[in-house]
Amino acid sequence: MNSDRLSKKEKFFDRWAPNYDCLLTTVFYQAIHKRLLEYVELPEQPKVLDMGCGTGRLLNRLATSFPTLQGNGLDLSREMIHQAQQCNQHGVRLTYTQGNVESLPFAEEQFDAVFSTISFLHYLNPQQVMLEVKRVLRSSGCFYLVDTAVRDDISGNYIPFFSGGLRFYSHQRREQLGRAAGLECLSHHYLLGSALLTIFAA
Numbered sequence: 509m510n511s512d513r514l515s516k517k518e519k520f521f522d523r524w525a526p527n528y529d530c531l532l533t534t535v536f537y538q539a540i541h542k543r544l545l546e547y548v549e550l551p552e553q554p555k556v557l558d559m560g561c562g563t564g565r566l567l568n569r570l571a572t573s574f575p576t577l578q579g580n581g582l583d584l585s586r587e588m589i590h591q592a593q594q595c596n597q598h599g600v601r602l603t604y605t606q607g608n609v610e611s612l613p614f615a616e617e618q619f620d621a622v623f624s625t626i627s628f629l630h631y632l633n634p635q636q637v638m639l640e641v642k643r644v645l646r647s648s649g650c651f652y653l654v655d656t657a658v659r660d661d662i663s664g665n666y667i668p669f670f671s672g673g674l675r676f677y678s679h680q681r682r683e684q685l686g687r688a689a690g691l692e693c694l695s696h697h698y699l700l701g702s703a704l705l706t707i708f709a710a
């Protein structure tokens with residue numbers, strides 16, 4: 509059942525990838541990325557992971573703002589990874605891998621920050637993803653989660669969608685998911701409309 513939904517998502521994003529950076533989506537997503545950067549704090553020579561990185565726009569932006577940053581992008585869709593590699597503006601500083609966020613192909617305590625923008629809504633097992641984030645973050649690291657927020661009474665409800673279903677989370681549900689994985693919620697910030705940034709500390 510889950511593997512069926514996962515493969516639907518992969519196909520959906522594979523098809524979208526070549527046109528993902530068209531005007532409508534790029535204006536909206538890039539406005540969110542820009543606002544997110546106002547809240548990002550990183551140490552010198554940071555190592556970061558962008559989960560569900562899509563075409564790699566956020567990592568390009570982060571690498572421009574933090575000239576010593578090394579970034580890894582992970583995405584389920586091979587085509588998204590292909591686009592991200594084509595659009596990489598920072599050479600060897602940014603690397604892209606195809607994979608599932610539920611099983612991150614990285615060793616323990618590798619990253620100073622993990623990002624997930626407009627992607628968490630697609631994750632089939634959000635609690636497992638939180639555990640993975642906690643595992644790969646350094647003890648001083650932060651997780652920046654950006655997604656549409658909903659009211660608590662409809663938080664986490666399954667919404668059928670042809671990409672294999674969606675789930676949106678409230679402030680409270682995000683805090684609970686983080687807590688259960690050992691991540692402490694530091695703050696919430698609305699970035700654009702209902703797009704909510706939640707910052708967690710490892």
Ligand SMILES: C[S@@+](CC[C@H](N)C(=O)[O-])C[C@H]1O[C@@H](n2cnc3c(N)ncnc32)[C@H](O)[C@@H]1O
Nearest residue numbers: 521537560561562583584585608609625627630
């Ligand atoms: C709407 S796009 C957002 C892309 C990018 N983060 C941005 O801000 O533009 C959602 C991305 O999440 C990826 N994704 C969905 N489920 C995933 C999973 N389980 N593991 C890895 N990537 C996933 C999709 O392939 C897609 O590229």
